[in-house]
Amino acid sequence: MGGKVSSMSPAPYDYDPFTSLRQNQFSDEEYENCFRFFDSQKRGFWTREDFRRFISAFFSNKQRPYFMLNDRIEEYFQDTDFNQDEKIDYNEFILAWKTTIKLAVRPISALVIVDVQNDFISGSLALHSCPANHQGEEVVPVINRVIRNVNFDVVAYTYDWHPLNHISFYENRHLRKEAPESPIRADDAHILDTVLFVGPPNLTSTIEQVLWPAHCIQKTPGADLHPDLIRIDNAIHVYKGTNPEIDSYSAFWDNMKLSKTSLDDQLRERFVTDVYVVGLATDVCVSATAMHAVENNYRTVLIEDACRGVNEREIEVKRAELAENGCIFVDSDVVPGMVAGDDRRPEVARGTFVENLKTIGRYHPR
Incomplete structure (x- = not known):
């Protein structure tokens, strides 16, 4: 399987099942309608071509599909085909895609x-x-x-929102003890240099700190x-x-x-x-x-x-x-x-899809 780019064209439909899902609060009935919408042969499952049409419609911007590599589409198909029978039934669809569809179609941003x-x-x-x-x-x-x-x-x-004695201020570089291994001594440091300080015992042994001019001091106009x-x-x-x-x-x-x-x-x-x-x-x-x-x-x-x-x-x-x-x-x-939720980008949804597979125990990295 090569890395060819899919030549999927926009589905010629006025009805968008994903808009309908959002408008009807992602009801079980609307998920079933969505599945049936892409079941071209009305046999209760998706063929590979049905699945490609689903991917084309889902990863789109106002029904204009994003181009995807054929091997990525096949990867999605294999990930969704839990029983490896070369077709996608409704149970596989709902388990694999329900969460991803909902987050992509109605994100909370x-x-x-x-x-x-x-x-x-x-x-x-x-x-x-x-x-x-x-x-x-x-x-x-x-x-x-x-x-x-x-x-x-x-x-x-x-x-x-810094206090006056903040560690990041160049002006305060002598308020703390520098660590012996510091690459630059505080006396020799310039603004934007990095100094290694000895940290407070209750926090950490050393603190690596870029030295900035004093800035954003609490309750001053510069912090507004x-x-x-x-x-x-x-x-x-x-x-x-x-x-x-x-x-x-x-x-x-x-x-x-x-x-x-x-x-x-x-x-x-x-x-x-x-x-x-x-x-x-x-x-x-x-x-x-x-x-x-x-x-x-x-x-x-x-x-x-x-x-x-x-x-x-x-x-x-x-x-x-x-x-x-x-x-x-x-x-x-x-x-x-x-x-x-009209612009549904493949790169944004991929992580959600994988996390869902992990949650339901179906993730098998290739």
């Missing part, structure tokens, strides 16, 4: 807006003064457009959100980096995963399935937040035109790491269709 704060835009750690020379304020109109145009179920704002950024009522607000001894890039965990924020619990309370990440800075707090969203089993999407970073090389490194772990990268113009 959160927009996590990371650290769009004054100090990163015009203050002490403004991105335009960093190696990449990005303009942090450019994310604000993009994020505002996303907020206006997309019906997110949840919106969260995150903040660097950019004034033009839209604020949503009833949003989640997450304050991180509050422990003076450990930095916290991610909105989920501190940098050493010793303590977590409330974000994961609050997203789960709201039954969130998909996390869209935007903000500042791409290669630091944005990428760390996205990575932990993946690790916490959220379908994770990074909206690239709504992010800006510190260092171009590091942005590429973090992008590769995130992609390898299953994060999806898109531009803001496609987000409305994805959140609405």
Whole structure:
């Protein structure tokens, strides 16, 4: 079986079974109707061609199918054909696809807006003064457009919220003892250098720390959100980096995963399935937040035109790491269709499908 691209064409139907499923709250009757819709021979099972039509209709954007490799379609078929009888019956379909269809057709989506704060835009750690020379304020109109145009179920704002004596501040580098094995001595360090400090006995033996200019100090104007950024009522607000001894890039965990924020619990309370990440800075707090969203089993999407970073090389490194772990990268113009469940991308749904197979004890990696 080669890696040919499928030449599936759009199914010539006015009726979309997946829209009907959503509109009828994913009732058992609608799942049965969906199965029958693709059962071309009305024999109570799907042939390979029926299954291809299902895949074509499901992985689509407003009924325009995404092209898929033939070997991936065959992999889906083999994974779904539990008894290996070369056909898909209703029980196999419902066990393999019910969860994936529901999450793809009606995702519960959160927009996590990371650290769009004054100090990163015009203050002490403004991105335009960093190696990449990005303009942090450019994310604000993009994020505002996303907020206006997309019906997110949840919106969260995150903040660097540091005390005056925070370990990450270059100005504080003499407040802590450097570890003997530190690659750079505190006396010789420059801004953006990395120093190894001796950690507090109750936390960890050593702490690797990038030295940043003092920024986002609690209750100062530099820690405020950019004034033009839209604020949503009833949003989640997450304050991180509050422990003076450990930095916290991610909105989920501190940098050493010793303590977590409330974000994961609050997203789960709201039954969130998909996390869209935007903000500042791409290669630091944005990428760390996205990575932990993946690790916490959220379908994770990074909206690239709504992010800006510190260092171009590091942005590429973090992008590769995130992609390898299953994060999806898109531009803001496609987000409305994805959140609405009309744009169902194969790369987003694959992880959900595999996790479901694992849950029901049917996953057999090849």
